[in-house]
Amino acid sequence: xxxxxPGVIRQRDLAHRKVTRLGSAIxxxxxxxxxxxxxxxVQALCDIALDIPAGGYVAxxxxxxxxxxxxxxxxxxxxxxxxxxxxxxxxxxxxxxSDRLAAYRRTTVGFVFQHFGLLDLLxxxxxxxxxxxxxxxxxxxxxxxxxxxxxxxGLTDRAHHRPGELSGGERQRVAxxxxxxxDPGLILADEPTGNLDAGSAMRILDLLESVHVERGCTLVxxxxxxxxxxxxxxxxxxxxxxxxx
Amino acid sequence: xxxIDSLALASRCLRRRPARTLLTVLAVTLGAxxxxxxxxxxxxxxxxxxxxxxxxxxxxxxxxxxSQADSDQIYIDDLHAVGPKPITEATLxxxxxxxxxxxxxxxxxxxxxxxxxxxxxxxxxxxxxAAFPDTMVGVDxxxxxxxxxxxxxxxxxxxxxxxxxxxxxxxxxxxxxxxxSTLGTQVEIAEPQAFRTADSLNFRARWVRAxxxxxITQQVGSGTLLVPIEQARLARQWALEGVDGGDVFPLPTSxxxxxxxxxxxxxxxxxARQVVTNLGYANSxxxxxxASVLRYLRVVDIVLAGIGAIALGIxxxxxxxxxxxxxxxxxxxxxxxxxxxxxxxxILRWFLLEALAxxxxxxxxxxxxxxxxxxxxxxxxxxYLAEQGVQSIQFGDVSWxxxxxxxxxxxxxxxxxxxxxxxxxxxxxxxxxxxxA
Numbered sequence: 001x002x003x004x005x006p007g008v009i010r011q012r013d014l015a016h017r018k019v020t021r022l023g024s025a026i027x028x029x030x031x032x033x034x035x036x037x038x039x040x041x042v043q044a045l046c047d048i049a050l051d052i053p054a055g056g057y058v059a060x061x062x063x064x065x066x067x068x069x070x071x072x073x074x075x076x077x078x079x080x081x082x083x084x085x086x087x088x089x090x091x092x093x094x095x096x097x098s099d100r101l102a103a104y105r106r107t108t109v110g111f112v113f114q115h116f117g118l119l120d121l122l123x124x125x126x127x128x129x130x131x132x133x134x135x136x137x138x139x140x141x142x143x144x145x146x147x148x149x150x151x152x153x154g155l156t157d158r159a160h161h162r163p164g165e166l167s168g169g170e171r172q173r174v175a176x177x178x179x180x181x182x183d184p185g186l187i188l189a190d191e192p193t194g195n196l197d198a199g200s201a202m203r204i205l206d207l208l209e210s211v212h213v214e215r216g217c218t219l220v221x222x223x224x225x226x227x228x229x230x231x232x233x234x235x236x237x238x239x240x241x242x243x244x245x
Numbered sequence: 246x247x248x249i250d251s252l253a254l255a256s257r258c259l260r261r262r263p264a265r266t267l268l269t270v271l272a273v274t275l276g277a278x279x280x281x282x283x284x285x286x287x288x289x290x291x292x293x294x295x296x297x298x299x300x301x302x303x304x305x306x307x308x309x310x311x312s313q314a315d316s317d318q319i320y321i322d323d324l325h326a327v328g329p330k331p332i333t334e335a336t337l338x339x340x341x342x343x344x345x346x347x348x349x350x351x352x353x354x355x356x357x358x359x360x361x362x363x364x365x366x367x368x369x370x371x372x373x374x375a376a377f378p379d380t381m382v383g384v385d386x387x388x389x390x391x392x393x394x395x396x397x398x399x400x401x402x403x404x405x406x407x408x409x410x411x412x413x414x415x416x417x418x419x420x421x422x423x424x425x426s427t428l429g430t431q432v433e434i435a436e437p438q439a440f441r442t443a444d445s446l447n448f449r450a451r452w453v454r455a456x457x458x459x460x461i462t463q464q465v466g467s468g469t470l471l472v473p474i475e476q477a478r479l480a481r482q483w484a485l486e487g488v489d490g491g492d493v494f495p496l497p498t499s500x501x502x503x504x505x506x507x508x509x510x511x512x513x514x515x516x517a518r519q520v521v522t523n524l525g526y527a528n529s530x531x532x533x534x535x536a537s538v539l540r541y542l543r544v545v546d547i548v549l550a551g552i553g554a555i556a557l558g559i560x561x562x563x564x565x566x567x568x569x570x571x572x573x574x575x576x577x578x579x580x581x582x583x584x585x586x587x588x589x590x591x592i593l594r595w596f597l598l599e600a601l602a603x604x605x606x607x608x609x610x611x612x613x614x615x616x617x618x619x620x621x622x623x624x625x626x627x628x629y630l631a632e633q634g635v636q637s638i639q640f641g642d643v644s645w646x647x648x649x650x651x652x653x654x655x656x657x658x659x660x661x662x663x664x665x666x667x668x669x670x671x672x673x674x675x676x677x678x679x680x681x682a
Contacts, residue, residue: 073676076584078583078584078675079676098589102583102586102587102588102589105584105585105675106586106587111581111584113581113584115577117580117584119578119581120261121257121258121260122257130250130254130582131585131586133246133247134246134585134586134587134591135586139247139249139250179585
């Protein structure tokens with residue numbers, strides 16, 4: 001399937017592409033995580049146990065400080081849990097060294113941030129090419145691949161524009177295109193609609209869901225917005241570092 | 246991430262903050278400029294001083310006389326002779342075999358009578374223009390650059406020429422001429438020969454007329470005329486064809502009246518001098534004086550290098566400060582890059598390449614500016630010297646080791662200055678950096 005614009009889907013041939021897929025579900029067992037020490041000690045996650053099925057669409061909701069983003073950063077390999085077991089597919093993230101964790105983020109995970117996370121000095125295409133440069137994608141294929149991804153998110157005509165010249169929704173679409181560079185098995189979106197108006201937010205969600213459906217990847221969305229969370233297959237609510245039953 | 250991608254990213258980031266990049270490059274440029282300018286001027290001044298101590302010739306020159314050395318010769322710079330000792334071809338060859346000797350240049354002198362213009366019988370009666378007895382010094386003109394000869398005006402005679410001569414200021418005093426009017430004039434040279442008639446010893450001369458092509462100062466031998474050695478050899482041969490003129494005009498006993506021995510380097514000067522002295526020849530070289538002056542020059546070099554190093558150190562701090570600011574400013578970008586899979590070494594390389602780019606660009610510009618400043622200093626000094634009527638100094642020699650050291654040094658220094666900020670950036674956890682947004 002190919003997305004011509006947000007929410008518009010048609011058949012596509014994925015046979016020529018290397019697709020990284022999760023081998024199994026995301027499993028968290030007895031995860032504890034804290035920041036600081038002594039008087040500044042903050043328990044961010046407390047005895048988290050969670051199973052997310054491969055190819056699932058999960059929303060994490062809860063108030064600020066509940067531990068949603070921390071949980072997302074652990075699953076995304078941005079940091080290691082301080083105790084407990086965290087497996088994504090057949091990989092135990094707590095045991096991966098720095099380089100392997102970077103390789104995990106590069107090949108398995110696609111991040112979408114609330115603040116978009118685009119480099120202001122690069123154009124939309126160059127932002128995608130930068131992510132490609134971190135992978136094994138040959139330099140001569142990068143431009144065509146980046147253009148293909150921009151086309152997929154409906155931004156072909158914005159390839160030369162820098163983030164400052166794009167609307168919030170367009171920036172987030174570039175960020176999604178960048179997240180798809182390695183055809184990841186897991187997309188982690190941290191408040192992807194937090195900086196967008198309602199219309200743009202829905203279009204971004206449409207796009208993320210299309211990617212999720214089309215590519216069969218697991219989609220985890222952190223959000224404050226109940227309307228956004230309602231669209232997920234499964235919702236988890238977090239409070240004070242715990243996942244509520 | 247490949248090196249070329251890191252370099253492209255570093256280049257883009259540098260261009261994003263042109264003012265900060267420019268100021269950082271300027272700091273490195275100033276450091277490199279100071280280092281190169283001071284190095285060039287010190288190097289030129291040092292070689293000029295050594296050259297001056299060696300009377301215009303290389304500092305490695307040893308003047309050897311056809312005389313026996315006394316026992317103290319090796320300990321003093323001046324000539325200490327106790328009697329004649331011929332210099333032969335065997336002597337020259339023996340010297341040339343020494344590993345401390347670069348080259349050996351024989352000197353042949355001949356006694357003559359010099360007659361300045363106007364020529365003819367009336368000349369002797371013209372006040373200030375009297376013919377005068379003197380010595381004609383002959384050397385291989387192809388080796389003139391290795392001899393203690395300084396050209397004040399004009400040029401040296403062509404190698405092998407029998408019709409050209411250079412004169413010293415002493416000739417000007419005798420002839421009553423000035424430098425500018427002397428060039429192009431001729432001098433008559435009478436090369437004497439003693440012969441015996443039935444009842445007495447008489448003298449006759451072989452007359453040669455030579456064009457004066459240059460005015461010089463020279464420390465090769467004692468004499469007012471400098472000619473190609475072929476001219477001196479003819480004069481000696483002519484003298485030997487006569488008879489011994491006694492105290493007035495004795496026959497030359499040594500094939501050569503002296504030689505100039507060039508040691509391989511200043512460090513070899515003492516060893517080369519020992520070879521000469523061990524062969525028994527009296528000699529002179531500014532060995533101890535040069536060594537003493539070189540020690541002072543070394544102190545000056547250290548002081549100047551210290552000033553340059555301080556400037557480069559400040560430049561390094563500038564690079565480090567700019568990069569630390571960049572790390573603070575780009576925490577979010579670093580986090581995003583790590584989140585999408587950049588390794589620590591990718592981040593490290595990114596910042597080190599930025600440092601290298603700033604350092605190498607500043608180093609190249611600083612080196613060029615430093616050389617131009619050294620050249621400008623040379624022109625200013627020479628203008629002053631010309632106003633004072635003193636010989637100018639040869640400036641503007643390009644010291645490739647200095648250039649290489651400046652560019653390589655600033656580049657390495659910048660990398661060194663960038664290590665701490667780059668490590669700081671590389672060690673940021675992706676979570677911390679992303680949270681900074």
